[in-house]
Amino acid sequence: MYYIILSILFPIFTGVYLLVRKEMKSRKNLLMAAGIFFVISAVLVILALCMAGNGLFTLFNLTNRLPILFKIDEVSVVFSVMAVVVIVCAGFFSFAYMKHEGKEKRYYGYYLIVLGVLIALCFAGNLITFYMFFEVLTLSSMPLVLHNGSKEAVMAGLKYLFYSLSGAYMSLFGIYFLERYGNTLTFSPGGVISAEMAVQHGGILLGICFAMLIGFGVKAGMFPMHAWLPAAHPVAPAPASAVLSAVIVKAGVLALVRVVYYIFGVSFLKGSWVQYAWIVLTLTTVFMGSMLAYREPVLKKRLAYSTVSQLSYILFGLSVMNAESVTGGLLHVLSHGFIKGALFLCAGAIIYMTGKTRVDQLRGIGKEMPLLMWCYTIVSLGLIGIPPTGGFISKWYLAQGALLSDIPGFNWIGPVILLISALLTAGYLLPLTIRGFFPGADYDYGTLKKKEPPLIMTVPILILTALSVGIGLFPQIVTNYLSHIVERVI
Amino acid sequence: MNFVQNFPAVSILLCLFAGIISSGLKKKAARFVNTVLISIVGFLSLCTLIYVMGTGESFVYVMGMFPAPWGNEIRAGVLEAFTALFFCIIMLLSLAGGRKKLADEVEEGKTFLYYVLMDLLLASLLALVYTNDLFTAYVFVEINTIAACGLIMIRQNGRTIEAAARYMIMSLLGSGLLLMGLCMLYDLTGHLLMSNIKEQIKWVYVSGQYRIPLLVTIALLSVGLAIKSALFPFHAWLPDAYGYSTVSSAAILSSLVSKGYIFLLIKIIYRVVGFEIFYESRIVDVLFVFGLMGMIFGSISAIRENDVRRMIAFSSVAQIGYIYMGIGMGTQAGMEASIFHIFSHAATKSLLFIGAIGLTDVSGGSRQFIELTGSAYRNKWAGVTFTVGSLSMVGVPLFSGFISKLLFAQAAVQNDVKMLPALIILGISTILNAIYFMKTVIRIYTPVEERKYESITFKDMKLYVATLACFIILNVVLGVSSQPIADIIGQGLAMFS
Numbered sequence: 011m012y013y014i015i016l017s018i019l020f021p022i023f024t025g026v027y028l029l030v031r032k033e034m035k036s037r038k039n040l041l042m043a044a045g046i047f048f049v050i051s052a053v054l055v056i057l058a059l060c061m062a063g064n065g066l067f068t069l070f071n072l073t074n075r076l077p078i079l080f081k082i083d084e085v086s087v088v089f090s091v092m093a094v095v096v097i098v099c100a101g102f103f104s105f106a107y108m109k110h111e112g113k114e115k116r117y118y119g120y121y122l123i124v125l126g127v128l129i130a131l132c133f134a135g136n137l138i139t140f141y142m143f144f145e146v147l148t149l150s151s152m153p154l155v156l157h158n159g160s161k162e163a164v165m166a167g168l169k170y171l172f173y174s175l176s177g178a179y180m181s182l183f184g185i186y187f188l189e190r191y192g193n194t195l196t197f198s199p200g201g202v203i204s205a206e207m208a209v210q211h212g213g214i215l216l217g218i219c220f221a222m223l224i225g226f227g228v229k230a231g232m233f234p235m236h237a238w239l240p241a242a243h244p245v246a247p248a249p250a251s252a253v254l255s256a257v258i259v260k261a262g263v264l265a266l267v268r269v270v271y272y273i274f275g276v277s278f279l280k281g282s283w284v285q286y287a288w289i290v291l292t293l294t295t296v297f298m299g300s301m302l303a304y305r306e307p308v309l310k311k312r313l314a315y316s317t318v319s320q321l322s323y324i325l326f327g328l329s330v331m332n333a334e335s336v337t338g339g340l341l342h343v344l345s346h347g348f349i350k351g352a353l354f355l356c357a358g359a360i361i362y363m364t365g366k367t368r369v370d371q372l373r374g375i376g377k378e379m380p381l382l383m384w385c386y387t388i389v390s391l392g393l394i395g396i397p398p399t400g401g402f403i404s405k406w407y408l409a410q411g412a413l414l415s416d417i418p419g420f421n422w423i424g425p426v427i428l429l430i431s432a433l434l435t436a437g438y439l440l441p442l443t444i445r446g447f448f449p450g451a452d453y454d455y456g457t458l459k460k461k462e463p464p465l466i467m468t469v470p471i472l473i474l475t476a477l478s479v480g481i482g483l484f485p486q487i488v489t490n491y492l493s494h495i496v497e498r499v500i
Numbered sequence: 501m502n503f504v505q506n507f508p509a510v511s512i513l514l515c516l517f518a519g520i521i522s523s524g525l526k527k528k529a530a531r532f533v534n535t536v537l538i539s540i541v542g543f544l545s546l547c548t549l550i551y552v553m554g555t556g557e558s559f560v561y562v563m564g565m566f567p568a569p570w571g572n573e574i575r576a577g578v579l580e581a582f583t584a585l586f587f588c589i590i591m592l593l594s595l596a597g598g599r600k601k602l603a604d605e606v607e608e609g610k611t612f613l614y615y616v617l618m619d620l621l622l623a624s625l626l627a628l629v630y631t632n633d634l635f636t637a638y639v640f641v642e643i644n645t646i647a648a649c650g651l652i653m654i655r656q657n658g659r660t661i662e663a664a665a666r667y668m669i670m671s672l673l674g675s676g677l678l679l680m681g682l683c684m685l686y687d688l689t690g691h692l693l694m695s696n697i698k699e700q701i702k703w704v705y706v707s708g709q710y711r712i713p714l715l716v717t718i719a720l721l722s723v724g725l726a727i728k729s730a731l732f733p734f735h736a737w738l739p740d741a742y743g744y745s746t747v748s749s750a751a752i753l754s755s756l757v758s759k760g761y762i763f764l765l766i767k768i769i770y771r772v773v774g775f776e777i778f779y780e781s782r783i784v785d786v787l788f789v790f791g792l793m794g795m796i797f798g799s800i801s802a803i804r805e806n807d808v809r810r811m812i813a814f815s816s817v818a819q820i821g822y823i824y825m826g827i828g829m830g831t832q833a834g835m836e837a838s839i840f841h842i843f844s845h846a847a848t849k850s851l852l853f854i855g856a857i858g859l860t861d862v863s864g865g866s867r868q869f870i871e872l873t874g875s876a877y878r879n880k881w882a883g884v885t886f887t888v889g890s891l892s893m894v895g896v897p898l899f900s901g902f903i904s905k906l907l908f909a910q911a912a913v914q915n916d917v918k919m920l921p922a923l924i925i926l927g928i929s930t931i932l933n934a935i936y937f938m939k940t941v942i943r944i945y946t947p948v949e950e951r952k953y954e955s956i957t958f959k960d961m962k963l964y965v966a967t968l969a970c971f972i973i974l975n976v977v978l979g980v981s982s983q984p985i986a987d988i989i990g991q992g993l994a995m996f997s
Contacts, residue, residue, distance in 0.1 A: 073903070073983050142897035149896065159946060167942070175894070175934045179927045186909040186923065 011067050013058035014080045018130040021051040025122030028115055037114070041105050044118040048101045051122070052094050055129055059087055066135055066196075075189070078142065081135030081197070084495045085272075085340075089264050090132035092344050093257045095477065096351040097125050099470035100249040100256075103355050106466045107362050111247045117157060123150040124253065131261050137185055137195040140268060141178070144229070144261065148174040151258050154250040155242045166241040173238035177228025181265070184222035188273065191215060197268055199498035201275015208278050215274070220284050222269050223291075229262025231318040232325060233295040239318055240302070244310035248358020251310060255317045256351035260343060263324050267340075271499040276331050288329040289420050293427050295322035300434035307368050309357050312438055313350070319431060320346050320393065326424065327408045333496045335411025338404050340492050345400030345481050349389045352474035353439075356386045359463040359471070369442055374453050376446030378461045381468060383446050385475045390439040392478045395432050400481030403489075405432065504551040505559050507544040508576045508630045511584070514541065515623030522616045530612035531599075534619060535592070541622065542588030549581035553988075558995040560632060569696050575632035579839070579992020582985075583629050583763060587756050589974070590846050591622060594755070597854035597967035598748030601861070605655045605746040614654055614746075621647040621752070628760045634682050634772065635692045637764060641678065641728070645671045648757050651749040652741050663740035670727055670737040677724030684717040685772070694771040705777050718773055718781045725765040726787070729758040731824050732794030735817045739801075742813035742853075750809065751853040754816045755846035762823055762842060766835065769827070770996035779830045788828025788918060792925045794821025799932035807867045808860065811936060812852050815893065818929060819845045825922060826908055829915050832993065837907035839989045844892075844900035844978055851971040852889040858882025858964065859944055862956050869943055876944040878955040883944055885968040890937035892975055895930055900978035905930070907986070 024047040034040045059082065068079040101121060108114045127147045134140040148171065156167040188195060191211050192202045203215060224235060231239040239259070243251050270279060279285050299319025306312040324346065327339025359382055366372055376383040392399030395406075405428060412424035462468070481488055518537040522530040552558060558577030566572070595618065606614055624644035631637045645668070653664040686692060688710055689700035704710055727734040742750045769778045778784065798817030805811040819841070826838030856867075862878035863871040876883025892899035905926060912922035958965060978985065 070980065071983065072897075072980070073906070073986065076906075138897075145896050149891070156942070164942065164946075168938070171938055172931065172934065176927075176931055179930050182905075182909075183923055183927060186906075186913050189910065190913045 011062060011065060013054065013061050014067050014082065014133055015069065017051070017054035017058040018080075018126050018133065020054055021047065021122045021126030021129070024051075025119045025126065028122065029119035031115075033115060037109075040115055040118065044101070044122070045105070047122055048098050048125075051125055052098050055090055055094050058082065058133070059090065072138065076138045076195070077136070078139045079135040079196070080130075080133045080139065082133055083197075084491065085264070085267055086132045088340060088343065088492070088495075089260060090129055092260065092347040093128045093132065094125075096256045096347050096474065097121075097128070097253055099473055100252045100351060100355060103252075103358065103467050103470040104247070104249040106464050107249055107358050108247060110362065111157065113157065116153065117247070117250070120150055120153045121250070121253070124154070124258070128257060128261065131264060135196060137188065137197070137268070137273060140265065141182060141185060144181075144226075144265065145178055147258065147261055148178065151254065154254065155246045157247050157250065158245070160245075163245045166238075166245045169238045170242040173228050173235055177225040177235060180221045180225030181269075182225075184218040184225065184269075187214065187218045192273070195273070197272035199272060201271070201278055202273055203275055203278050215278070216282055216284050219269070219274050219279065220287065223266065223284070223288055226262055226265035226269060227291070227325070230259055230266065230321050230325060231262070231295070231299075232322060233291050233298060236295060236299070236318050240311055240314040243314040243317065244308065248310070248354055248361060251314070252351045252354035252358070255314060255354055256347045259317060259321055260347060263321065263328075263343060266325065266328060270328060270331075271336075276500055280331050285329060285331065286417070286420075289326065289417070289424070292322040292326040292329050293420075293424060295319065296326060296431050297427055300431040300438070303438045304434050306438075307370060309360070309367060309369050309372070309442070310354070312369065313353050313357060316393070316435065316438065317350055319435070320350065323405070323408060323428065323431075326428070327411060330411050330415050330417070330420075330424070331500070332411050332415050333500050334407050334414055336496050336500065337489055337492050338407025338409075338411055340495065341400070341407060341481070341485070341488060342404035344488065345392060345404050345478055348474045348478040348481070349392045349401065352385060352389045352471050352478065353393070355467070355471045355474070356382055356389075359467050362467070363461045363463050372442055373445050374449035374458070376443065377449065377455075377458055379463065381462055382471065383443065385471050387443045389475050389478055390443065392482065393439060394436045398479070398482045400478045400485075403482055403485040407489075502551065504547055505561050505576075507548045508574050508580075508584075508626070509561050509563060511541040511544045512574075512623055512626045512630065515619050515626060519616050519619035519623065522612060522619055525612055527608070527611040530615040534595070534615040537619060538588050538592045538595075538622065541626065542585055542592065545581050545584035545588060548576055549578065549585055552576060552578050552581055553991075568693050569691055572636055573632035573693055574630045575694075576630055577992050577995035578988055579995065580629050582988050582992065584626055586843055586846065587625055587629070587760075588622075590755050590850050591618070591752055593967050593970055593974075594748050594751035594850045594854060596963055597971070598746060598751065598857065600961065600964060601747050601857055607656065610654060614651070617647045617650040617654070618752075621651065621757070625756060625760045628764045632694050632771070633692055634685065634694060634697070638675070638679060638682055641675055641761070641764070644757060644760060645675060645728075648753055651753065652745040655744070655746045655749075657744070659740060659744040663737070663744050666737040667741045670734065674724045674727035674734075677720045677727065679724075681717050681720030681724060684713060684720065688713060688717065694767070697772050698774055701772070701777060702774060714777075715781050715783075718778060718783050721768055721773075722765065722783050722787060725761045725768075726790070726824070729761040729765075730817060730820055731787075732790050732797060732817060732821055735794070735798070735820075738817060739805075739810045739813040742816065743807065743810040747853055747857040750813070751850035754813065754853065755850040758816070758820060759842045759846055762820075762838075766827065766839065767996070770993065775997065784828045784830040786828075787824045788830075791821045791824030791826075791828050792921060794818060795825065795925055795929040796821075796932070799929055799936070803932065803936045805936075806869055808856050808869065808872060808940060809853070809867050811940070812849070812856060815852075815933070815936070816845075816849060818933070819849065819893075822904065822908065822929075825925075826911060829911055829918055829922065831911055831915055833907070833911035833914055835993060836986065836989050837904065837911045839993070840907050840982070840986060841904040843985065844904045847900055847971070847974050847978055848889050848892045851885060851968075851975060852893070854967060854971065855882045855885035855889055858956075858961070858968075859886060862953055864953055869940070872940075872944055873946050874944065874948040875953075877947065878953060881958075881961070881965045881968050885972060886944065887941050888972050888975060890941050892979065893937050894934045898976065898979050900975050900982070903979055903982040
């Protein structure tokens with residue numbers, strides 16, 4: 011039991027410790043401390059996952075009816091494993107990368123706090139606990155966006171803050187109502203809305219469900235509240251962008267999983283206008299994100315738009331609400347997490363080694379950094395959805411789910427849009443590979459220098475790449491595990 | 501009669517005597533008397549609180565043993581005792597936090613007067629909280645006004661004199677309306693004691709006579725007290741008064757003085773007019789609308805402000821709006837939320853004022869945002885405190901502001917008509933709060949390249965840091981374990997009727 015609380019508080023306290031203590035004597039000490047903290051945090055999370063069991067752990071009572079409590083279930087496991095892997099990898103990557111960004115003590119401090127808060131979100135057992143840490147997540151991840159302190163970063167940070175706070179308030183608005191109409195705010199598979207309540211207050215409950223979808227959807231970059239994401243993610247240092255884009259946005263996805271499947275319940279929402287509206291929003295986002303990414307010249311921004319699009323793949327899966335689509339969505343949580351983490355780290359390594367940010371400047375990059383670009387290419391193929399990578403499996407499930415659903419119209423529009431978006435994904439990711447490896451006849455090979463990044467940068471990228479391919483090679487392990495979740499909630 | 505029942509009356513008298521004695525004392529002695537006084541009064545209030553919670557019912561203390569309806573009565577229940585205790589804590593902390601600064605702000609020869617005024621202010625606040633007699637209430641409202649004016653004006657510069665004059669005019673207008681209301685009540689009922697008036701009003705109301713005069717009376721009382729507590733359209737005096745007076749005065753004025761009047765209004769609603777009759781009069785709707793407008797316009801003014809002290813002052817307008825919105829909901833839950841917000845806002849606003857002074861002090865005394873850049877690094881404790889206050893104001897969980905908002909929203913969802921406007925405005929106001937508070941927090945944490953101003957070390961400000969720590973603890977306690985306080989409020993309101 012106490013592992014849960016320890017795994018949440020250890021990163022938060024060590025993060026605060028790094029923030030308040032004096033500047034360390036040397037950079038090496040700081041990195042050593044941060045590295046040790048990362049490893050211990052990861053070990054604690056694994057211990058918590060193994061030892062905690064299914065019990066509820068009540069920390070304290072906010073008011074009589076609102077306890078702050080934690081509970082570990084299968085969804086927590088999926089999200090927390092992904093979060094920890096990506097955060098630790100990006101954390102070690104930062105050791106080299108952050109050398110040229112400076113202010114590292116502050117960076118690692120907030121980084122650790124974000125880790126702790128994310129774990130808390132994964133383990134949260136009821137909506138009020140979740141909301142509490144959701145707000146804290148916004149506030150503690152904002153310094154990562156603000157890191158370089160430029161005017162652009164401050165504006166992006168403020169944009170992030172206000173979108174997130176507006177979203178959080180819309181969700182809070184829903185919580186106020188749920189507290190009155192629902193039996194409890196504790197997450198329970200299948201929802202907490204009783205049949206009687208669904209009949210009596212069906213209209214208003216659907217309305218607040220929609221408000222909560224939009225509200226929590228802000229974090230997941232869902233249209234119409236997605237505009238903060240392409241602004242905020244690219245201005246952060248690359249490893250922080252990786253965490254923002256691969257993990258922190260997943261907090262929004264987690265929120266929607268919790269709200270839809272553990273508070274309102276499939277039986278209440280399936281076939282309602284909320285489901286259709288949500289499908290329309292996700293498909294719009296999928297298409298729009300890909301289009302915007304396609305015409306964006308700056309690599310990190312392109313990746314951020316790609317996040318907007320890919321996250322809505324997940325949300326599309328969740329919104330179709332049948333077994334295959336939910337499996338696909340959750341699978342894509344994992345594969346997108348690893349892939350987008352790897353992609354941003356690649357972009358970071360390129361910036362670190364060459365200082366170039368625009369895609370058209372990167373001709374011949376594959377000749378300079380072959381290993382890195384191989385990783386980039388493999389994970390790109392994963393994001394497009396080419397076998398044998400993880401992305402293929404998840405998109406397969408998503409398309410199958412959509413086709414099997416009996417929602418008129420969407421059962422074929424959905425797969426079509428997914429397919430078009432996959433082509434667009436290829437269109438915006440692969441030019442870097444093509445131009446990187448095949449710079450053309452007029453490329454001056456004389457000036458070519460090997461610029462392979464240091465090992466501490468390459469290894470995390472390799473790990474993430476291996477994981478994303480691993481899911482594709484052995485999907486059975488993951489889908490079997492996800493079937494436990496799906497059985498309970500559908 | 502139990503010995504403890506003397507305590508409320510004794511604490512009021514103690515304050516008055518301390519004021520008189522201090523007027524003949526030197527600066528340090530006056531300060532000592534004041535500190536001891538507040539501690540003693542706080543302790544007496546605590547005893548009273550424990551006593552009334554033990555007996556489970558309120559008691560009436562008859563001054564000078566003249567029985568009703570001639571005599572003068574004091575009445576103490578759970579809510580009164582708790583409010584008195586809370587006011588003492590906030591006052592003690594605010595004075596401790598601004599103590600060092602006071603030497604710069606007030607002329608050496610006048611410092612003792614500052615403490616005299618504080619003693620009188622405490623006396624009047626206690627009287628407003630405890631009294632069961634409307635005329636006594638009126639007398640102490642005036643004492644309160646004069647003491648508050650003195651506290652604004654004692655820092656001698658042009659702006660404070662102007663601010664004090666404005667405050668005086670608006671405040672006297674409020675007292676005038678209040679007095680007219682009281683006169684009409686006296687005409688209608690022939691009584692000045694709250695309990696007697698209530699009986700008579702019930703009778704008058706049932707008989708169906710004097711409907712219009714009764715309505716006018718309720719309106720006069722509400723508007724009079726609303727002006728004095730700076731409800732939205734009547735808030736013009738507030739930013740200058742809070743913005744330019746000494747920091748302790750600002751903290752105390754915003755967190756206690758305006759709250760004393762609101763407390764009196766709540767008492768009048770429950771103990772004089774009666775909750776049902778007040779609700780029937782539809783004045784609640786007016787208060788509700790003004791409250792909502794205050795929440796928006798107060799925040800908008802704060803966003804446009806370039807001076808951190810005035811920004812915090814404008815934020816008070818918004819927060820007072822919250823309180824009136826809760827009262828205006830016309831439900832028990834709304835009232836409980838309002839009273840909780842009185843405490844929560846008192847704890848947070850004084851914290852913000854005291855925290856902000858630490859930041860302006862390390863920025864060359866300038867209060868403009870541009871100078872405050874990076875000040876949180878120069879005074880770390882003040883920076884942390886200001887951040888905590890801001891988060892609480894925005895309504896982040898774990899701080900007191902979140903519980904206030906939760907209670908307001910819970911009250912709102914029970915009222916079918918006022919639910920949507922209340923929740924929507926609550927949302928907009930949350931965002932607006934976030935805009936100006938987060939802007940400030942980011943500003944004070946933005947590092948500056950050149951070192952223009954000196955940092956301050958822990959050694960120079962031990963008392964200040966201790967105060968800030970107490971404030972933060974108070975805020976977190978209100979935010980984490982709010983249930984006991986909510987229970988006290990519920991119990992206290994039950995004792996009112």
